[in-house]
Amino acid sequence: MPVPVPHQRTVVLPHQAGPVDDACADTARVADAPGAGDATAQGARAAGQEAAQSAVQGFLEPTQPLPAEQRLSADHGPAPQGLTLLLIGEDPNSHVPEMWDWAGRKVRLRTARNLTEAERLLTDDVHCILLDLSPQAPEGRAERDAGPGARGDELGVLRDVLRLAPSHAVLVLTYETDAERAADAVRVGAQDYLFRDELDGAVLSRAVRYAVERKRADLAQRQLTESRMLAQENARLERGLLPTPLLDGSDLRFAACYRPGRSRALLGGDFYDTVRTPDGTVHAMIGDVCGHGPDEAALGVELRIAWRALTFAGLSGDELLATLQKVLEHERADDEIFATLCTVDISADGRRAGLCLAGHPAPLLAKAGESPQLLPYEFGGPALGLLPHARWPRRQVELGGSWSLMMYTDGLIEGRIGVGNQRLGQDGMTELVSRQMAAGLSGEELLDASVREVRDLNGGELTDDVAVLLLDRR
8 A cells, every 4th residue: 555655755666676776866966966957957867767777687787887976976085875775565556755864865775575685685785674564464364374273473574584684773664553563573673663654754764763773782782792791701711720729638838829911811821730649749830831822821721630630640750741741742733832840749748849840940948947049940851842852850859847839930030120121030039029928928918919019010010921839838
């Protein structure tokens, strides 16, 4: 049924099926340009009719001259693009009034009788879809058409359109007597609905602009929600990959501090772990995979888990490190990736320990009544992954009755001091920790204060991963 739209110039829709490009609007604007006479207007209308006939075939012939606005854009730069509306409807007598966008540009209109035509016309420059719902069939007839025991899906076409164009705004056009179905359309996923009886250019223009902006806001909100959910999932995953020390039955106290160098990350290439085996020995290790990305973090987790499994299997010292090197060689993405490692196994009575170094900084030992001292590192072996048949000797260390042993990665000692290129180094770290201990700090307080001072000396956040592990016996 034709829609009565008084005092409006209308565009006839689906029975003139085919994409309508900007030629008519372009030539009309040229005709309205200052200085244009009747001859210009008649020529513009003729050019627009020829362009519309060619557009029915879906394209402009290569030999056809460019539309007038494209010729003007060569002298005045690219022409601004307005909104494009795609109307989908079966009624060949439907009419839609002219519409204008925010900047006063005419809204371009394309029409399609069915979803097959709509899919062909649904290009990236379409901003909104106007779905003309057919009149609702009587209930008895709908049930007969759907077959016995079933009822037809009155909004099935809308659902198909939403599946076809999930990122486009969709408006539903229907009769006022179908108000309930129009509301259902919004619940299904349309941005809004319009009644044919109330339709005019101003109402439709406002509805199209509103629908487009609402769809953009919905998509932005959905992307933000998905990003937050992904970030929360990654955070939970990374927290789950951090170790839980297994020291049940030991009188040693454990503390750790971990800060990845990557922005907004929870896990870096540094890794550590501590476990107690059935014989009472406490095993601790700390390591560093070269690099700072997620691949290095994943490799560090693999090495930590492998170390824990091998330790519980009874391996230690050189045999354990050689097996970890095989794991590294098989799991690394590049032959140049290596990892440093420091392992300590503390006897059940807590008075002595075995130390192995694989290219890693030596731990800091503070005995009761003595200043902290770095353990010897000259006997250590190379980093894992550098030499295929390397050896890592184990050195015996006397701890005494009361002590603190701090293991760390190079991120703690490679921060700058002041404005120059001078690094903190192991000596600077030893002096810093000695001062903190003299102030009575211990455990996590000691580690937090030490890392905080190192960061302050660096003049800002440290770029490398930092892991620090502290074992105490009092």
